[in-house]
Amino acid sequence: MSSYVAGADVPDLKLIRQCVHCGLCLPTCPTYVVLGVEMDNPRGRIRLMKSAHEGAVSVGPEFDEHIYKCLDCRACETACPSGVQFGKIVEAARAQIETQRPRPPLQRAVRAVFFDLLLPHPRLLALAARASGLGARLGGPVLRALGRGSGAFRRVAEMTSLIPQRRLVWDTLPPQLPAIGERRGRVLLFRGCIMRAAFGDVNAATARVLTRNGFEVLAPADQTCCGALHVHAGERDGGRALARTNIDRLEGFEVDAIVVNAAGCGANLKEYGWLLKDDPAYADRAERLAARVKDVTEFLVDHGLTRAPGELRLRVTYDDPCHLLHGQKIREQPRALLAAIPGLEVVPLEEADMCCGSAGIYNVTHDEIAQALLRRKVERIALTRASVVVTANPGCAMQIESGLRRAGLDIRVVHLVELLDAAYGGTPTTLPA
Known part of the structure; x- marks a missing residue:
């Protein structure tokens, strides 16, 4: 008899059975790199989830420990030759934990x-x-x-120390911004929760870059949190409620794309169809909305830059956000945009595809592992001798900025659209003078 209970998401047995236990994911798994423990890598966790299906283990303390020790970075998905969608099964396992193991x-x-x-x-x-x-x-x-x-x-x-030193900026975007020059299309900017509350300057830079490239930007005020942090933390019912709200409020807009500038939000929005697959009233609507979601780097490269960026004399390095690289399979587009900026020296970052330890709220709930990963990341950033680290997710930016500050390194952290905006003549507040 299965150890999983009805009334909560269950790790999909078909997805679990895709794993052939080859171990190719092990060197890419952050917790395995740090701890070297078999149960703290994707193969071990999949065996644990399968054993719970068979009733051989309970959803108890050991299950809880190993499932929540995962960063849900999904690097294993990129490495997996069998196409195991690990994020979907580990998030369902967490929903079981939240159902069966009431917290204090x-x-x-x-x-x-x-x-x-x-x-x-x-x-x-x-x-x-x-x-x-x-x-x-x-x-x-x-x-x-x-x-x-x-x-x-x-x-x-x-x-x-995780609280960023940069000024926290509230998003004051108007509901509509006209395209500059010939209008090529219309997009809706997903403003997010953390982006809206603290990174409003990044949202503004995103809108400016889009309008400079011929796109009218809609920024409706009544959108809400995408639910990504809820889903990662086993709070899937809360995530579904937020998804339904966003679908109700955004599906009626006639736009070419819903553009997102936070990697975690984009990955979750693109999986609304999976999140609501068992809801007959929303399943098809969720799939249709998800199909229109594009990361801003993906969208700009797909459509091309109509305005050439100006020169920026900076030495930078790029760190891949996990949910952009592994969650959305977007790797080349950010690098193509950096290459389009004249004068920019882009230094490759060793282990740019390894998690920095932020992982939603992981750096709070599992701070020792998160700090070990952050130190590893900062050491590799220091080797580049870059003056700026470029990334594309607020959690990564805050985590890396915290690590650089602790290490006493005068290296700025910026979102890629801030760099593009500066190259277009914007007013950067986070770039070196």
């Missing part, structure tokens, strides 16, 4: 505030982010001093 009251309260109150309401999220930033600036030195004698204070100090 404090954890439940914290998750409720984060997933149910803050993420779906960007203004509240923005307020919380600014309060956290102020607290980190005022209390950071005290926490670090206390942390030398207490593990609890050290943990809080490490968490506050």
